[in-house]
Amino acid sequence: MxxxxxxxxxxxxxxxxxxxxxxxxxxxxxxxxxxxxxxxxxxxxxxxxxxxxxxxxxxxxxxxxxxxxxxxxxxxxxxxxxxxxxxxxxxxxxxxxxxxxxxxxxxxxxxxxxxxxxxxxxxxxxxxxxxxxxxxxxxxxxxxxxxxxxxxxxxxxxxxxxxxxxxxxxxxxxxxxxxxxxxxxxxxxxxxxxxxxxxxxxxxxxxxxxxxxxxxxxxEKMNLPEAISKEDISKIHKLTSYIVDHISEDISINILSSESGLSPKKLQLGFKILFSKTVNEYIRQLKLEISRDYLKNTDLSVSEIVYSIGIKSRSYFSKIFFEAYAILPTDYRKHLKNKNSSLS
Known part of the structure; x- marks a missing residue:
């Protein structure tokens, strides 16, 4: 030091x-x-x-x-x-x-x-x-x-x-x-x-x-509209575990608001402070990260993975996966298999 x-x-x-x-x-x-x-x-x-x-x-x-x-x-x-x-x-x-x-x-x-x-x-x-x-x-x-x-x-x-x-x-x-x-x-x-x-x-x-x-x-225990407290931050941290546990469900801002006791406006502010993302952007990124892990570490089909992360359309999933990683889900899995084959 x-x-x-x-x-x-x-x-x-x-x-x-x-x-x-x-x-x-x-x-x-x-x-x-x-x-x-x-x-x-x-x-x-x-x-x-x-x-x-x-x-x-x-x-x-x-x-x-x-x-x-x-x-x-x-x-x-x-x-x-x-x-x-x-x-x-x-x-x-x-x-x-x-x-x-x-x-x-x-x-x-x-x-x-x-x-x-x-x-x-x-x-x-x-x-x-x-x-x-x-x-x-x-x-x-x-x-x-x-x-x-x-x-x-x-x-x-x-x-x-x-x-x-x-x-x-x-x-x-x-x-x-x-x-x-x-x-x-x-x-x-x-x-x-x-x-x-x-x-x-x-x-x-x-x-x-x-x-x-x-x-x-x-x-004076007053809140600025653009400020958030430590207690609010703690509640939002707990929400991230809730989102993971319910990733296959339809998770709306109203559901998260009810679960945390925070207003939708306070939720959006907290997620922007903690993760530089809106609530929906955070959930979508988490779904993509989980799907990427499934593609890499399981034998689940793409359709099964789409269902497990709560996305209803396989074509929409392929679209947002490509936007995030510049590769389609099926091609990503093929790439991983080819890579593993070359190492064996």
Whole structure:
């Protein structure tokens, strides 16, 4: 495992230390610092940009070839970090212990460690990771005219006004595709110069406002229409077993809604978050994967396989199988038999 200890909260100093560890090419343009690397450590892009009032962005899009631990060991009070992962996952420990919290994809996370805590992130090996850190130095942000901190919920008001750092705070909130969509737009800004800086700053504040809104609704036990809870995610995971057990039946969204207690809209949102597919797309893919295994590992006829996975038309099955695998079911089985014959 690689380990990097960072002694500063300043984004430029953080980048300098990361650069010395990862190497790669570092460039600066329009106020952004961008580190690109493709070597034995991994492949990816890390960038940072700082704005007024103690607000900065660190954005990572990378895959590391070795598990890597980054420890922020700073005597000063650490910034409040608004973290959102659009691909992959991270593990977090407030004080570099063996006990980690997993920061999940699409989950809104807010972290504020104690002063002098060894704020630790464990980056996984071989996992494509896209993560945004919006970092706020509270003392600087409170100088901002019309910061309107007083209008936040009591928890966040206390957090922003804490200049001592006696207490740690960690929020693992709802899962939100709205925030994910806005981060995608942030990462796709193509402007240059002043237009780019303004676009990035505007989108950053929009994302931050959505993260604050999610926190408020989570604390007030309200649901955003585009958010989903851990409990909902757990119910959807259980549904995947139900779908496998009833794959030969006609599985409708209404049946799954009744089985899980989730609304059809919440079901669609959950499947999109977990599997990047609608409910029907997920079921169809599962039917195809099961049929492929049957073709490979059993002597069932194609008609028997079609019946066993709950598809009524053999011609429709052949059509969607070909769309998925670029080969007809009968040809796929022949290919497997010929391959096995050549090996015997």
């Amino acid at each position: 690689k380990e990097l200890i960072i002694k500063s909260s300043d984004p430029k100093m953080i980048f300098s230390q990361i650069h010395s560890c990862i190497n790669g090419e570092m460039r600066q343009e329009w106020g952004e610092t961008v580190l690109t690397f493709d070597n034995e450590i991994g492949k990816g892009i890390i960038r940072t940009i700082s704005f007024n009032w103690g607000v900065s962005l660190i954005d990572c899009d990378m895959t590391l070839y070795e598990e890597t631990k980054i420890i922020f060991d700073n005597e000063k009070l650490s910034p409040i970090e608004f973290i959102f992962i659009t691909e992959g996952f991270l593990n977090y420990s407030e004080n570099n212990t063996s006990s980690y919290t997993t920061l999940a994809q699409f989950q809104n996370t807010i972290i504020s460690p104690k002063r002098s805590a060894k704020n630790t992130f464990l980056f996984p090996k071989g996992v494509k990771l896209k993560v945004n850190f919006i970092r706020i130095i509270r003392k600087e942000y409170l100088k901002k005219k019309n910061n309107n901190i007083c209008y936040l919920n009591d928890l966040l008001v206390t957090l922003f006004n804490d200049n001592v750092g006696d207490d740690a705070y960690q929020h693992g909130g709802s899962f939100s595709l709205r925030i994910a969509d806005e981060i995608k737009l942030l990462n796709n800004v193509q402007d240059s110069g002043m237009l780019r800086s303004l676009s990035l700053e505007g989108r950053l504040y929009l994302i931050l406002s959505l993260q604050l809104l999610e926190h408020n609704n989570f604390v």
